[in-house]
Amino acid sequence: MGTTIALAGNPNSGKTTLFNELTGARQHVGNYPGVTVEKKQGAYVSNGYKMNIVDLPGTYSLTAYSLEEVVARDFLVSKKPKVVINIVDASNLERNLYLSLQFIEMGIPICIALNMIDVAKNRGIEINEKKLSELLGIPVIPTIARNGQGKTELMNAAEKMVRKTEKPVPLDISYGGDVDQVLVEIEAEISANNFLTDTYRARWVALKYLENDKQIHLLGQKTNPDVSANLEAMVNRLSTHLQDTLNTYPEAMIADHRYGYIRSILKQGVVSFQLDQNRLFVSDKIDKILTNRFWGPIIMIVILIGLYHFTFTYSETPIGWLESFFGWLGGMVETYMQDGLIKSLVISGIIDGVGGVIGFVPLIMFMFFGISLLEDTGYLARAAFMLDRIFQIFGLHGSSVMAFIVSGGIAGGCAVPGVMATRTLKSPRERLATLLTVPFMNCGAKLPVFALLVAAFFTRNKAEIMLIITLTSWSGALLIAKFLRITVIRGPSTPFVMELPPYRLPTFKGLVIHTWERTWQYIKKAGTIILGISIILWAMMTFPGLPESQKQSFEAQRQEEITTVPSIIVAELESTDTKEQLSDEAQILQNSLLTIDAREAEAALKFSIAGRFGTALESVSRLAGFDWRTNIALVGGFAAKEVVVSTLGTAYSLGKIDPEDNQSLSKTLASNPSWSPLVALSLIIFMIFYTPCFVAVVCISKEAGSWKWGAFSMAFNTLLAFVLAVLVFQFGTAMGLLGG
Amino acid sequence: MGKLSMRKMKENQSGIISAVKAVGEMGRRIRDMGLVPGTNIKIQGRAPLYDPVALRVMGFTLTLRNNEADFIDVEVK
Numbered sequence: 120m121g122t123t124i125a126l127a128g129n130p131n132s133g134k135t136t137l138f139n140e141l142t143g144a145r146q147h148v149g150n151y152p153g154v155t156v157e158k159k160q161g162a163y164v165s166n167g168y169k170m171n172i173v174d175l176p177g178t179y180s181l182t183a184y185s186l187e188e189v190v191a192r193d194f195l196v197s198k199k200p201k202v203v204i205n206i207v208d209a210s211n212l213e214r215n216l217y218l219s220l221q222f223i224e225m226g227i228p229i230c231i232a233l234n235m236i237d238v239a240k241n242r243g244i245e246i247n248e249k250k251l252s253e254l255l256g257i258p259v260i261p262t263i264a265r266n267g268q269g270k271t272e273l274m275n276a277a278e279k280m281v282r283k284t285e286k287p288v289p290l291d292i293s294y295g296g297d298v299d300q301v302l303v304e305i306e307a308e309i310s311a312n313n314f315l316t317d318t319y320r321a322r323w324v325a326l327k328y329l330e331n332d333k334q335i336h337l338l339g340q341k342t343n344p345d346v347s348a349n350l351e352a353m354v355n356r357l358s359t360h361l362q363d364t365l366n367t368y369p370e371a372m373i374a375d376h377r378y379g380y381i382r383s384i385l386k387q388g389v390v391s392f393q394l395d396q397n398r399l400f401v402s403d404k405i406d407k408i409l410t411n412r413f414w415g416p417i418i419m420i421v422i423l424i425g426l427y428h429f430t431f432t433y434s435e436t437p438i439g440w441l442e443s444f445f446g447w448l449g450g451m452v453e454t455y456m457q458d459g460l461i462k463s464l465v466i467s468g469i470i471d472g473v474g475g476v477i478g479f480v481p482l483i484m485f486m487f488f489g490i491s492l493l494e495d496t497g498y499l500a501r502a503a504f505m506l507d508r509i510f511q512i513f514g515l516h517g518s519s520v521m522a523f524i525v526s527g528g529i530a531g532g533c534a535v536p537g538v539m540a541t542r543t544l545k546s547p548r549e550r551l552a553t554l555l556t557v558p559f560m561n562c563g564a565k566l567p568v569f570a571l572l573v574a575a576f577f578t579r580n581k582a583e584i585m586l587i588i589t590l591t592s593w594s595g596a597l598l599i600a601k602f603l604r605i606t607v608i609r610g611p612s613t614p615f616v617m618e619l620p621p622y623r624l625p626t627f628k629g630l631v632i633h634t635w636e637r638t639w640q641y642i643k644k645a646g647t648i649i650l651g652i653s654i655i656l657w658a659m660m661t662f663p664g665l666p667e668s669q670k671q672s673f674e675a676q677r678q679e680e681i682t683t684v685p686s687i688i689v690a691e692l693e694s695t696d697t698k699e700q701l702s703d704e705a706q707i708l709q710n711s712l713l714t715i716d717a718r719e720a721e722a723a724l725k726f727s728i729a730g731r732f733g734t735a736l737e738s739v740s741r742l743a744g745f746d747w748r749t750n751i752a753l754v755g756g757f758a759a760k761e762v763v764v765s766t767l768g769t770a771y772s773l774g775k776i777d778p779e780d781n782q783s784l785s786k787t788l789a790s791n792p793s794w795s796p797l798v799a800l801s802l803i804i805f806m807i808f809y810t811p812c813f814v815a816v817v818c819i820s821k822e823a824g825s826w827k828w829g830a831f832s833m834a835f836n837t838l839l840a841f842v843l844a845v846l847v848f849q850f851g852t853a854m855g856l857l858g859g
Numbered sequence: 860m861g862k863l864s865m866r867k868m869k870e871n872q873s874g875i876i877s878a879v880k881a882v883g884e885m886g887r888r889i890r891d892m893g894l895v896p897g898t899n900i901k902i903q904g905r906a907p908l909y910d911p912v913a914l915r916v917m918g919f920t921l922t923l924r925n926n927e928a929d930f931i932d933v934e935v936k
Binding site for chain 2: 179180182184211213217368370371375406407413416509511616619620
């Protein structure tokens with residue numbers, strides 16, 4: 120096993136870079152139990168001594184407000200790492216030490232990696248690390264994580280701490296006369312009752328009671344309600360006193376004194392500034408343009424479109440390779456396997472299922488590479504900063520924009536990488552609302568369906584309809600986000616206290632590791648489930664098969680066709696394997712046989728579970744103008760939205776339809792009496808809003824951390840889509856619009 | 860010059876924080892980032908739609924929504 124040590128630090132302090140530098144490719148990404156916070160682990164071996172390094176989530180503090188902080192705190196308490204390497208940004212010492220101080224308060228042995236000393240030097244900040252180490256009583260090692268400088272010294276210092284047996288002497292700082300006095304009283308009460316002292320330091324528990332820490336409060340109330348009530352009363356007395364005399368609160372006093380303590384240390388010759396600390400550096404000069412009132416939004420639009428094209432255009436080639444590979448595989452099975460159920464399962468269930476999972480991989484890789492690039496350079500924070508005012512109205516966060524764009528905010532995206540892009544959002548409620556509304560965007564798979572309907576019914580105003588579709592999905596998504604934020608996900612917005620980190624050139628290694636681990640997680644976690652559902656959907660559209668009598672009747676029809684023509688023609692058709700060189704008679708025979716095949720496929724589809732489902736729902740779906748054929752197609756669309764086109768093809772006895780080539784189908788629809796432009800419009804509205812495809816549902820469940828949200832998005836979206844489609848259809852019919 | 864709510868500060872104006880009136884999570888987040896009484900700040904700019912505001916504090920850049928800046932009083936220089 121080796122010894123466990125943890126890496127902790129502020130976001131943007133170079134923590135991940137150091138982790139990659141220490142562990143290289145020997146890392147493992149998982150989740151902390153029960154939550155969606157990523158847990159990264161890796162091994163480091165020095166002088167034959169193996170250390171298991173856990174990368175804690177980047178946080179600025181250790182409150183109980185955010186999931187990341189609770190996770191970090193719980194890990195430190197329950198796993199008791201021998202030493203915590205605290206990465207501190209040397210160019211930003213004052214704020215970074217605030218977290219260090221909280222580790223020290225907890226009594227956790229830490230070792231400070233004073234990172235980015237080169238950046239600090241360039242900014243005219245000189246740090247006397249020996250003095251800092253002396254004043255805090257802990258080792259301080261200067262490092263440059265980007266090139267590995269100081270890595271060995273750091274790990275040697277950590278190893279030395281691991282081998283040391285005596286516990287570190289916790290530093291007790293003063294929080295001001297009033298607070299200190301009550302703190303001592305509370306601490307005495309805690310120690311006297313052994314209240315939570317098995318797991319925590321008495322003084323730390325006292326401090327958390329004073330800070331109104333929810334997690335510790337709840338734990339305290341559960342463990343010993345009497346003592347907890349007692350402590351709360353003491354805290355309340357202090358709180359009232361502080362409000363009366365100083366117009367402040369204990370938690371505010373404590374934070375103020377932490378910073379006061381840090382400043383007093385820094386003033387003792389630890390830091391000297393050669394330049395004005397708040398002067399503008401290169402990064403700030405770049406910001407003068409990139410967040411400029413006029414140029415900022417223009418550049419942002421260009422960058423967002425660029426990201427979009429990078430993701431969807433450049434991934435086309437590898438997706439094409441994968442598609443042709445799976446196509447070839449399907450073809451091989453088609454040729455060499457015996458006809459029957461097993462063959463159908465292998466082709467339609469397994470190969471299409473695996474192909475479906477793997478087909479998204481290039482998309483996800485390119486998307487994460489692009490987003491990691493924007494995130495690591497620091498641009499993502501600027502985009503969030505510029506757009507926040509708009510997204511805030513709908514209860515979302517400026518960072519939501521990436522997910523919306525990738526999902527198809529620019530028509531043609533995909534909700535699967537879009538859902539995964541919400542990982543850059545740190546605010547839980549905003550993140551969930553984003554997760555649930557990105558599937559309303561126009562993903563690339565909905566486009567062939569729209570194209571079909573437009574080609575059949577709206578050829579003259581193609582551009583207008585596409586514009587209406589885009590606007591409907593954007594406004595729908597934002598309004599529904601707002602609706603969710605005031606109903607199921609209500610709660611105050613998470614404070615937008617966000618750092619704009621200096622622009623940095625990301626390391627290529629970091630980008631590659633980041634991209635790969637997230638892609639691998641998709642393959643591993645979503646892949647198996649997606650394959651399973653793909654097989655279930657195949658079964659739904661296949662079983663039960665047509666009864667023997669019907670099969671025989673189709674077979675009889677085929678025989679009849681064959682017997683009516685001379686046997687030479689039949690032999691000719693059977694011997695040729697390509698379409699060329701068929702005589703006219705053979706051509707006619709082939710067509711009539713294909714027509715019978717297609718009619719059989721239609722009958723089989725109607726007879727299957729999905730078909731019965733579609734037929735049974737017809738009485739309800741009529742309200743929106745959909746017949747059983749549309750219903751089955753929509754069930755098929757749950758597998759992937761473009762399947763709607765091919766399923767409609769089967770349902771209209773047209774045989775196999777290529778989603779990209781819909782001419783025959785659009786003609787059929789246009790001339791079919793049960794269709795009208797109004798039905799098409801109703802279906803377009805339904806397509807925009809109804810359940811995400813199951814791949815997206817699986818991803819939503821994984822990202823939201825619960826299947827409940829996956830189920831919610833299926834049920835809620837479908838119901839919403841149906842209500843909207845009914846409104847459109849009924850209103851149109853009543854007003855006699857669009858041929859309704 | 861006197862006390863001013865941070866929302867009312869102009870670009871490039873600087874000052875020293877005199878009070879942070881927020882409580883709960885928002886108060887904690889604001890203080891965690893070093894916005895405590897006595898800290899020097901300078902308004903670096905505002906987003907294109909005038910909200911959020913970006914400020915320079917202790918050598919780094921921080922953004923806050925205007926309705927969060929409302930809770931912070933600054934002794935303007």
